Amino acid sequence: MQLEFFQILLLTIFSFWAINDSLISNTLTQPVIAGFITGLIMGDTTIGLMVGGTLQLMQLGIAAFGGASIPDYFTGAVIGTVFAIISGEGAEFGIGLAVPVSLLMLQLDVVARLGNVFLLHRVDAAIEKMQDKKIPGLVLAGSIFWGLSRALPIFLMLVVGDSVVITITENIPMWLMNGLKTAGGVLPVVGVAILLRYMPTKSYLPYLLIGFFLAAYLNIPMLGISMIGLVASLFVYNSDNNKSVNGQGNVQTATQGTFEGGFDGDE
Amino acid sequence: MNKTVDNKITKKDLTKMSWRYILGSQLNWNYERMMSSGYLYAILPALKKIYGDKPEQYKDMMETHNQFFNTNANFGNLILGIDIAIEEQDGYESKETIVALKTALMGSLAGVGDSLFHVIWGTIFGSIAASLAQQGSSAGVIMWIVANMILMYGRSLLLPLGYRQGVKLVTTLKDKLTSFTNAATVLGITVIGALIPTVVRATVPYVYENQGVELVLQDTVDAIMPGLVPAALVGLTYWMLGRKGLNSTRVIWIILILSIVLRSLNILA
Numbered sequence: 001m002q003l004e005f006f007q008i009l010l011l012t013i014f015s016f017w018a019i020n021d022s023l024i025s026n027t028l029t030q031p032v033i034a035g036f037i038t039g040l041i042m043g044d045t046t047i048g049l050m051v052g053g054t055l056q057l058m059q060l061g062i063a064a065f066g067g068a069s070i071p072d073y074f075t076g077a078v079i080g081t082v083f084a085i086i087s088g089e090g091a092e093f094g095i096g097l098a099v100p101v102s103l104l105m106l107q108l109d110v111v112a113r114l115g116n117v118f119l120l121h122r123v124d125a126a127i128e129k130m131q132d133k134k135i136p137g138l139v140l141a142g143s144i145f146w147g148l149s150r151a152l153p154i155f156l157m158l159v160v161g162d163s164v165v166i167t168i169t170e171n172i173p174m175w176l177m178n179g180l181k182t183a184g185g186v187l188p189v190v191g192v193a194i195l196l197r198y199m200p201t202k203s204y205l206p207y208l209l210i211g212f213f214l215a216a217y218l219n220i221p222m223l224g225i226s227m228i229g230l231v232a233s234l235f236v237y238n239s240d241n242n243k244s245v246n247g248q249g250n251v252q253t254a255t256q257g258t259f260e261g262g263f264d265g266d267e
Numbered sequence: 268m269n270k271t272v273d274n275k276i277t278k279k280d281l282t283k284m285s286w287r288y289i290l291g292s293q294l295n296w297n298y299e300r301m302m303s304s305g306y307l308y309a310i311l312p313a314l315k316k317i318y319g320d321k322p323e324q325y326k327d328m329m330e331t332h333n334q335f336f337n338t339n340a341n342f343g344n345l346i347l348g349i350d351i352a353i354e355e356q357d358g359y360e361s362k363e364t365i366v367a368l369k370t371a372l373m374g375s376l377a378g379v380g381d382s383l384f385h386v387i388w389g390t391i392f393g394s395i396a397a398s399l400a401q402q403g404s405s406a407g408v409i410m411w412i413v414a415n416m417i418l419m420y421g422r423s424l425l426l427p428l429g430y431r432q433g434v435k436l437v438t439t440l441k442d443k444l445t446s447f448t449n450a451a452t453v454l455g456i457t458v459i460g461a462l463i464p465t466v467v468r469a470t471v472p473y474v475y476e477n478q479g480v481e482l483v484l485q486d487t488v489d490a491i492m493p494g495l496v497p498a499a500l501v502g503l504t505y506w507m508l509g510r511k512g513l514n515s516t517r518v519i520w521i522i523l524i525l526s527i528v529l530r531s532l533n534i535l536a
Contacts, residue, residue, distance in 0.1 A: 023293035023340075027415040030389075032396045036408045046403045053400030056393050057466050058519070071516065099523060103516060116297035120333075123295075123304045127329045130322065132311065135329075139308040142295035179527025182536055185468030186500060186526045188397075190519050192467070193504035195390060195459055204456045211460025216494035222398040222407075222461060226391065229457030237450035241443075 001086045003162050010041045012155040015078060016147035022074070023146065031055035031077040038081040048081045050091035055080070055098055057188035060195050072109075075150060076102030079157055086162065087169040089177070096180025097165075099187060101157075108149045115145035207232060275316045276355055278427070284309050284351070285344055285426035289419060292340050301337035306347070313351045317358060324359045331362060338373035339380025341422050346372045348429025349436070372437060379444050387451045388418075394458045398465050463501050464494025471496060472536040496535075 014037060018028035027033060035052015039045035055073040076098035084094025119138050126134040201208060207229070214220045214228065288309035295304045310332055318325040338346065346369060353361050353368070392414055396407030429436060475482040488495050507518050529535035 020294065023296065024290060025415050025419045027412055030393065030396075030411065032393070032400050033408050033412065036400070036405055045405060049400035049403060049405060049408070053397040054466075056397035056400070057462070060390055060393055060397075071519070096523075099519065103519065106516070113296060113298050116295050117299050119295055120297050120299055120304055123307070123333060124330075127326060127333060130326055132315065132325075132329065135304075135311060136291075136308055139291050139295045139304045142297075146294065175531040176527065178536075179530040182469075182530040183523050183526035186535070187519070187522055188462075188466050189497070189500045189504045190515065190522055192459060192462055192501050193508055193518075194515055195386075196501070196505055197508050198386065199390075199452060199456060199459070201456060204453060207453050207457045208460040211457040212463055212494065212498070213460075215461035216464040216492065220461075222395050222458070222465060225461040226395060226454070226458055229454040232457060233450040233452075233454040236453045237446050240446035240449055 001088065003082070003086060003158060007041055008155065008158045011038065011078060011082065011158060012151050014038070014041065015075070015154045016151035018074065019146050019150040020143045029074040031059055031073040034074050034077040035081050038078045039085075042082060042085045044085050047084050047091045047094065048077075051080045051084055051094040051098060052077045054091075054095045054184055054188055055102065056191075058099075058191040060191035070106070071102040072105035072150075073098075073102045075105045075108070075154060078154055079161070082158065083161065083165045087165055089169055090181075092181035092184035093169075093177065095184035095187070099183070105153060108153065112142075112145040112149040116142045119145075276313055276351065276430075280312055280316070281348070281351070281427045281430055282423065284312055284347065285423045287312075288344055288347055288426065289340075289422060292343055300333070300335045302340075302343070303333050303336045306336045306343070307332040309347055310351065313354065317354055321359070328354075328359070328362065331366060334366075336369060336373060338377040339384060341384050341418075341425070342376035342380040343373075344422055344425035345429040345436075346376065348426040348431075349433055350429075351426075352430045352433055368434070375437075375441075379441075379448060383444075383448055383451060384418075387448070387455045390455045391451075391458055394462050398462065401466060463497050467497035467500060469496045469500055470536055471534065473533055 014028075018034060018037075021027055022029040028037070030052075032049065032052040032055070035048040035050075035055070036045055037048070038052075039048020042048065055077045059071075059073045079101045080094035080098025083097055084091050087093065119142055123135055123138050126132070126138060196208075210232070211225055211229065214225050215222075220228075288305070291308045292302055292305035295308075296302060297304075307329060311329075314325060314328050314332070318328055349372070350365055350369065354365060357364070392407075392411040396411045399405075399407035471484045471488055473484045475484060492498075504518060504522065507513050507521065508515065513521075526535065
């Protein structure tokens with residue numbers, strides 16, 4: 001399948017918009033959502049959901065670090081979905097491709113955050129000259145740096161990548177292709193493990209085991225397990241509140257400490 | 268206290284500033300002062316109303332609000348509301364109070380806000396959306412989008428809430444937030460437990476053959492415990508992440524290469 005020009009255009013606009021939304025409602029750059037929308041544009045939502053879903057799982061733990069630059073799973077989800085569809089090799093191949101792309105695009109945020117320093121100094125100058133009407137424009141102009149930081153690389157990869165990807169998929173050895181597909185299934189462990197390190201898992205180990213056994217032995221779907229988890233969390237909430245009412249020490253449990261200590265993933 | 272500035276700020280102003288903050292709080296995020304100018308952008312209409320007729324004060328307060336600021340964006344709306352109430356009440360005299368208040372609140376609300384809104388919210392909705400997505404269903408994605416829209420609307424109400432309730436809100440909120448965070452953590456961790464056997468797709472394809480006897484290794488593994496291979500892989504990754512010199516990026520590369528090698532040895536698929 002060839003990429004149509006309107007698809008490249010829509011995907012570029014979408015990536016410009018989505019990265020700005022990540023600073024507003026934090027919705028569209030979630031890999032699973034980005035994969036779904038990319039799938040809509042490409043005409044195959046199933047592959048988009050599968051590529052995005054896997055990257056979402058990898059990102060789970062990493063979403064935690066506010067200012068730090070983390071692998072760009074959003075760009076990975078868009079590119080992985082597009083190339084999985086046009087190569088015809090399926091979602092797992094797209095995932096295998098998306099992971100290196102996400103890792104290599106890791107520094108895109110830095111470009112935008114540096115560009116914004118320039119705008120900040122323009123704001124300072126506007127205050128100095130009492131030109132308060134200029135301030136909104138300058139602050140909102142930050143969206144241009146953010147938007148271009150994703151729209152430009154994605155546009156280039158889509159324009160150049162089309163033929164490159166077809167050449168690669170035609171020449172890639174079987175062992176590597178199969179390996180990438182296996183990696184697609186295994187890689188979610190990274191996100192899960194980072195989350196386990198980041199959350200106060202040790203204090204809440206029984207709940208982890210409940211979730212695991214319910215899914216492993218009883219095959220209860222995710223939503224059902226969330227409902228059971230919700231019931232457990234209501235119990236905890238009530239007993240915590242009672243404790244603080246009775247003045248039995250503070251409910252400041254491991255949560256606070258562990259979260260702030262955090263896990264230093266990326267530098 | 269300057270009586271002439273009282274009650275200048277209307278309900279409409281508060282709503283407008285709340286949405287300005289939602290839109291602009293992070294668009295100018297930068298390495299020098301992080302969310303400073305986003306805060307200035309949002310509070311500008313209030314500054315204009317409170318200090319508009321005194322250019323010196325106006326300029327000084329604009330500078331004050333363009334200093335280093337960084338917190339959880341959701342709770343930023345709450346801080347903004349409290350700030351506006353105090354400045355409207357006490358005017359320019361409150362400058363030092365405001366600076367101290369912003370610094371104190373941004374730190375204490377950042378930790379709890381990030382763990383609630385980024386980690387736990389993202390874990391719960393992300394896990395559900397991703398595991399449904401892997402089965403080809405978009406239901407989880409739609410749920411998450413709707414939930415985020417509701418969250419954004421709820422966030423817009425935080426500024427008027429902070430404006431009405433003031434500082435005492437933060438102290439009452441803090442106890443409740445701790446219990447709430449603990450409860451949400453329980454839900455989050457239960458979901459993570461369920462994620463392991465659901466979304467990690469790894470099996471042992473190796474078949475042992477000896478004199479007509481065929482042993483499918485995966486069957487043995489399943490008999491011990493379903494989801495044993497995913498659990499072992501999570502354990503291995505968890506251990507690797509704790510090693511010095513291994514950050515998450517390196518661990519991803521290791522898993523990627525390991526998968527390719529083990530697949531070609533027919534140990535993992």
